[in-house]
Amino acid sequence: MKWRILNADGSEANVILASEDQVDGFVEPGQTRALISEHDNHESQEWDIVRRERDALLKASDWIEGAELTPEQRAEWRFYRIALRRFPEDLASPYAPILPRLTPLRELDLPSLTEGLKRELVNTVRDWKIEVGFTWRGVAYQYDETSKLRMSGQSVEAKQAIDDGAVPGDLHWCDPDQPFGWIAADNSVTPMDAHECFAFCRAAGAYERAYVFAGVSLKNMTPLPEDWIDGPYWP
Numbered sequence: 001m002k003w004r005i006l007n008a009d010g011s012e013a014n015v016i017l018a019s020e021d022q023v024d025g026f027v028e029p030g031q032t033r034a035l036i037s038e039h040d041n042h043e044s045q046e047w048d049i050v051r052r053e054r055d056a057l058l059k060a061s062d063w064i065e066g067a068e069l070t071p072e073q074r075a076e077w078r079f080y081r082i083a084l085r086r087f088p089e090d091l092a093s094p095y096a097p098i099l100p101r102l103t104p105l106r107e108l109d110l111p112s113l114t115e116g117l118k119r120e121l122v123n124t125v126r127d128w129k130i131e132v133g134f135t136w137r138g139v140a141y142q143y144d145e146t147s148k149l150r151m152s153g154q155s156v157e158a159k160q161a162i163d164d165g166a167v168p169g170d171l172h173w174c175d176p177d178q179p180f181g182w183i184a185a186d187n188s189v190t191p192m193d194a195h196e197c198f199a200f201c202r203a204a205g206a207y208e209r210a211y212v213f214a215g216v217s218l219k220n221m222t223p224l225p226e227d228w229i230d231g232p233y234w235p
Contacts, residue, residue: 003017017049050087053099071129084100148204171193
């Protein structure tokens with residue numbers, strides 16, 4: 001049987017597949033249940049129902065890709081979508097599935113996560129922390145995906161300019177008509193010659209690598225420490 005679980009205000013909390021003697025185990029205090037369908041499907045049909053519900057939730061959250069979100073908010077949505085994509089493959093049975101919910105990362109029930117989802121969670125928090133940005137020589141810089149691509153390309157150009165004889169102090173190494181500079185997080189511009197730019201891009205790479213290796217260490221911890229998000233496990 002297919003049931004809709006409703007909150008006290010009438011909003012939908014979940015949709016599950018369960019027999020009548022099982023459904024009450026999924027109803028929390030203050031919630032009610034409503035029968036949607038009594039149709040008893042074969043297991044293959046139940047899997048199809050679960051996947052369609054999963055796909056509908058994924059489609060409904062496509063908007064986040066271009067949304068203006070904080071790094072932490074984006075991380076929460078990313079992990080929610082990762083959990084949806086892995087669902088229902090993490091289920092042993094399609095009956096009475098509990099679909100993933102959007103949950104603040106600090107409030108997730110860590111023991112309930114599969115080992116695969118635990119690794120994905122660490123990766124998600126790692127990327128969130130990297131995206132916050134880094135400080136180089138006292139100035140804060142963004143480090144989102146666009147910034148990474150720019151740094152990757154600019155590092156190659158700076159190295160080529162150095163190999164071609166660019167000297168320290170020459171700010172026109174990239175464009176003879178305009179001095180080169182990098183836009184900081186506060187929208188100020190930091191002038192950089194080729195040597196400074198190359199060092200800056202290398203520092204950004206080292207910043208990212210430090211978080212990657214910190215994430216590897218956390219993924220090897222069982223269980224994850226309670227303070228793993230905000231504790232001393234990250235650079």
